Amino acid sequence: MKVEKETIAYFSCRAEYDSAEAQRVLGAAGIQCPDFHSYIEKAVDYYKAPPE
Numbered sequence: 001m002k003v004e005k006e007t008i009a010y011f012s013c014r015a016e017y018d019s020a021e022a023q024r025v026l027g028a029a030g031i032q033c034p035d036f037h038s039y040i041e042k043a044v045d046y047y048k049a050p051p052e
Contacts, residue, residue, distance in 0.1 A: 026032065 023032070
């Protein structure tokens with residue numbers, strides 16, 4: 001599988017982000033991020049799909 005060089009740079013970035021405030025605000029509205037494992041397979045399938 002061919003991978004664009006920008007993809008490698010994105011995944012090799014070691015930045016850490018604090019989402020505490022976003023989680024607090026969204027949580028108050030009943031919104032929360034899904035568990036990573038619940039969507040990663042679909043995300044990979046999307047990435048592998050040929051562009052339209």
